[in-house]
Structures are given as structure tokens and as C-alpha cells.
Amino acid sequence: MAHNRGKEFLNTFSIYAIGTVGAKLIAFALMPLYTFFLAKDEMGYFDVSITLIMLLVPFITFDIRDGAFRFLIDKTCPYSHKDVISYVIRTLSRNSIIVAIISAIGYYYLSHLPYYPVIVATLIVYACYEVMIQVVRGMGHTRFFVGIGIINTLLILVLSIILLVVCKMGVLSIFLANLISRIISLIIIEIRIKFIPTYIKHRKECSKDVGKELLKYTIPLLPNVLAWWAIESSSKLFIEGFMGLEYNGIFAIAVKFSNILQIAAGIFYQTWQEVAIKEMNSNDHNRFFSKVFNNYFLFLSAIVVLGTLGLRILYPYIVAENYQESYIYIYPLFIAVQLHAMGSFLDLAYQCSRKTHRGLPSIISTAILAIVLYYFTVTRWGLIGISASLIIAYAYLMIYRMFDTRFCFTIVPNRLFIVSLLILAIGGFLAYYTIPTWIIITLFLIGLVALAVYARRILTPNKM
Numbered sequence: 205m206a207h208n209r210g211k212e213f214l215n216t217f218s219i220y221a222i223g224t225v226g227a228k229l230i231a232f233a234l235m236p237l238y239t240f241f242l243a244k245d246e247m248g249y250f251d252v253s254i255t256l257i258m259l260l261v262p263f264i265t266f267d268i269r270d271g272a273f274r275f276l277i278d279k280t281c282p283y284s285h286k287d288v289i290s291y292v293i294r295t296l297s298r299n300s301i302i303v304a305i306i307s308a309i310g311y312y313y314l315s316h317l318p319y320y321p322v323i324v325a326t327l328i329v330y331a332c333y334e335v336m337i338q339v340v341r342g343m344g345h346t347r348f349f350v351g352i353g354i355i356n357t358l359l360i361l362v363l364s365i366i367l368l369v370v371c372k373m374g375v376l377s378i379f380l381a382n383l384i385s386r387i388i389s390l391i392i393i394e395i396r397i398k399f400i401p402t403y404i405k406h407r408k409e410c411s412k413d414v415g416k417e418l419l420k421y422t423i424p425l426l427p428n429v430l431a432w433w434a435i436e437s438s439s440k441l442f443i444e445g446f447m448g449l450e451y452n453g454i455f456a457i458a459v460k461f462s463n464i465l466q467i468a469a470g471i472f473y474q475t476w477q478e479v480a481i482k483e484m485n486s487n488d489h490n491r492f493f494s495k496v497f498n499n500y501f502l503f504l505s506a507i508v509v510l511g512t513l514g515l516r517i518l519y520p521y522i523v524a525e526n527y528q529e530s531y532i533y534i535y536p537l538f539i540a541v542q543l544h545a546m547g548s549f550l551d552l553a554y555q556c557s558r559k560t561h562r563g564l565p566s567i568i569s570t571a572i573l574a575i576v577l578y579y580f581t582v583t584r585w586g587l588i589g590i591s592a593s594l595i596i597a598y599a600y601l602m603i604y605r606m607f608d609t610r611f612c613f614t615i616v617p618n619r620l621f622i623v624s625l626l627i628l629a630i631g632g633f634l635a636y637y638t639i640p641t642w643i644i645i646t647l648f649l650i651g652l653v654a655l656a657v658y659a660r661r662i663l664t665p666n667k668m
Contacts, residue, residue: 217475219346235460239524241368244453246375251456255437261331262429264299268292269338271422276342287414293403300328319376326383333386336393352389359385424561431571439590442578455587458530462537464511469545484556493613498620499662505624506655508538509631513648535635536591543598553609570601
């Protein structure tokens with residue numbers, strides 16, 4: 205069983221890794237482009253707009269993207285794929301029309317906002333894309349799922365170059381690139397899987413109970429979404445309110461680089477989400493989950509340090525001079541992302557058990573803690589205060605959930621967890637202390653080889 209489990213994990217991980225890394229490498233190429241062709245306040249406006257869009261998406265869709273995936277991937281689910289898909293399309297269609305009408309009325313009051321119609325259109329298309337891509341994944345089309353991700357990101361890159369560099373349309377070009385790329389991606393998805401014909405043929409036969417069960421699963425997730433937004437994105441509102449859009453632009457660049465770690469965490473989470481749901485009822489799930497947790501924490505700690513060393517070497521060459529100060533926020537943001545990833549790891553307890561409401565106390569209390577910390581730190585220590593607040597909030601979330609999730613599985617930190625903390629302490633020294641470049645390069649290469657050897661060992665099927 206261990207061999208099959210490890211082999212399945214490795215195969216799924218490889219598929220997500222190839223697709224995600226490919227897409228993120230393309231997205232990574234956009235950062236130098238943005239920093240050289242956009243002013244700081246333009247970058248800040250786009251970042252805040254996308255942040256608000258991503259906040260609203262779960263609410264205008266009732267977060268059926270997560271529910272659809274959970275129901276579609278579960279072989280014991282009493283509802284057919286046609287039932288779930290029909291409900292999803294009906295909900296998306298109805299809610300998109302409602303949003304369009306409300307936005308048209310709101311135009312009278314919000315017409316002063318730059319590119320308001322484009323932002324509204326982006327919101328609706330984002331919502332449809334986020335839901336349908338998870339439907340594709342839930343149906344088991346994993347390769348197609350990652351392929352669409354690459355196509356979408358490649359389209360954003362090409363359209364950004366055309367509209368930003370050639371047509372010189374400024375920040376509007378980024379909005380249009382994100383909008384058009386997702387429209388094309390949705391068309392490709394429909395051509396390949398034909399969701400709409402399925403809905404048309406099956407809509408009258410659709411079980412009426414599927415909507416109730418989906419909403420029972422997803423509605424408790426909405427406060428969860430709001431709380432995550434309060435932790436991750438409300439900081440941008442504090443920065444804008446107390447420091448200005450210029451500093452939001454600087455912080456946005458640091459956050460985008462910290463997303464390097466988020467790439468690795470995202471690959472793992474998608475893989476782990478599938479495996480954990482299937483392995484929840486195995487006899488040795490406590491031992492298995494603890495082993496994965498400790499190895500994952502160590503793996504992320506190594507990436508945090510190596511990523512910081514690599515950026516310390518490359519930063520002057522890949523980021524415009526007026527954004528250089530953002531480097532000092534990279535390391536604390538890396539650690540924050542790592543702790544966020546561990547909290548998300550533990551969140552699978554609520555998903556596996558379908559008791560999504562049990563996760564609310566942990567995330568809501570974390571959100572309250574984060575907002576209080578933002579308020580008291582941004583005026584005293586600026587962006588460093590915001591970064592430290594994220595670390596404290598996510599550390600609290602991880603510790604809280606390690607105890608709270610024992611109803612589902614028991615996580616026991618071992619010596620690998622202690623080693624990880626030591627690695628992070630050393631990484632903080634290497635990130636800021638004056639060290640010759642050749643030493644940094646040497647340490648980076650040694651660490652990279654060691655990480656590769658370690659990754660090969662833990663991803664070997666019979667090691668799972």
C-alpha cells in the first residue's frame with residue numbers, strides 16, 4: 205500500500221509540478237516588464253484591484269469552485285458529475301447576470317474609478333474561470349488542468365507585451381491581458397469538455413438536493429475566505445491608507461517574489477489535497493500525515509533560505525533601481541508564506557471530514573490578530589511591521605490547527621521540525637549580513653544539491 209501511495213503521490217506531484225512551474229516561470233517574466241514600464245502608483249492600483257476581485261469571486265459564486273472539486277473527486281459522492289456540473293453552470297450564469305446589473309447601477313456612483321467597466325468584466329470572467337478550472341480538475345483531467353494554466357499565463361505574457369510595450373496602454377494593458385486570456389481559456393475548456401451541452405441536456409433531470417449539499421459544504425467557507433483576505437490582503441489597504449500607493453507598489457513587488465515559495469507550496473497543496481482525501485481512512489493515516497508534515501516543513505525551510513540567497517545575487521539585475529528597497533522584505537515574507545502553507549496543510553482535516561465549519565474559529569481569530577497587528581505596526585515600523593505581523597499571525601494559525609485538527613488526524617513534530625527552525629535562523633543571518641558574493645554563490649549551489657538529494661529521497665515511492 206505504501207508503495208502505491210507513494211507512486212500515486214509522486215505521479216500527481218510531477219504533473220502539477222510541470223504545469224505549475226511552467227506557468228509560474230512565464231508569470232515570473234512579467235515582473236521585470238511591469239517594473240520597467242509601470243509607475244509605482246499604477247502597479248499599486250492594479251494590485252489592489254486584483255486583490256479586491258479575488259476577494260469577491262468566492263462570494264459571487266458561493267465558493268462553489270471548492271465545493272465542486274470536493275464533490276467531483278469523491279468517488280463516494282451520491283451525485284453524478286452531470287448533477288454537479290449542471291448546478292455549477294446554472295449558478296454561474298444567474299450570478300453573473302446579477303453582478304452585471306448591480307455593477308451597471310453602481311456605475312453612477314463609481315464611474316470616477318479608472319477602468320471601472322473593464323474591472324467589472326474582469327471580475328465576472330475571473331469568477332467563471334476559477335470555478336470551471338476546478339471543475340476540470342475535479343473530473344480528473346489533471347493534465348488538461350495544468351495545460352490550461354500554462355496557456356492562460358502564456359496569453360497574459362503575450363498580451364501584456366503587445367498592449368504594454370507596443371501599444372503603450374499603461375496599466376489598462378494588464379487588466380485587458382488578464383481579461384482576454386481567461387476568456388480564451390474558457391473557450392478552450394468548453395471546446396474540449398463541452399460543459400454547456402451537458403447542462404442543456406441534463407438541466408431538467410438534475411437532482412434538486414445537489415445544490416443544498418454543495419451549499420452546506422461551501423457556505424461555511426465564505427467567512428473563511430473573508431478571513432483569509434483580511435490576513436493576506438487587508439495589509440495592502442493599511443499600507444495605502446498610512447503610507448501611500450507608492451509603498452504598496454514596493455510591497456507588491458516583494459510579495460510577487462515571495463510567491464516563488466508559493467509556487468512550491470501550491471504544487472504540493474494540490475497534490476496533497478487529492479492524496480489526503482483518498483488516504484483519510486487508511487489504518488496508518490496519523491503516521492503518514494505526521495511524516496509528510498515534518499518533511500514538508502523542512503523542505504520549505506530549505507527553499508526559503510535558497511530562494512533568499514538566489515534573489516540576493518539576482519535582485520540588482522532583474523528589478524528596476526527604484527524598486528530595489530523591496531529586497532529587505534523578501535525573507536520575512538518567505539517565512540510568512542511557509543507558515544501559511546503549513547496552516548493550509550492542516551486545513552485538509554476540515555475538508556477530508558467535510559466539517560468545513562470547524563475551521564472557522566482558527567481562521568477568524570487569526571484574521572482578528574493580523575488586523576490588530578497591522579494597525580499597531582504599520583505606523584511604527586512600516587512595511588517591516590506588516591511583514592512581521594504576517595509571520596506572527598500565520599505561526600498562531602499553524603499552532604492552533606495542530607491541536608484543533610486532532611479530531612481528524614494527529615500531527616507530531618519530530619527532529620526534522622527542530623532542524624527546520626535552525627535552518628531558518630541561519631537563513632536570516634545569510635539574508636542580511638554582509639558576505640562576499642562568491643561565498644553566497646557557493647552556499648547556494650551546495651544547498652541546491654543537498655535539497656535535490658533530499659527531495660529525491662522523500663519523493664521515492666517506497667519512502668511514503
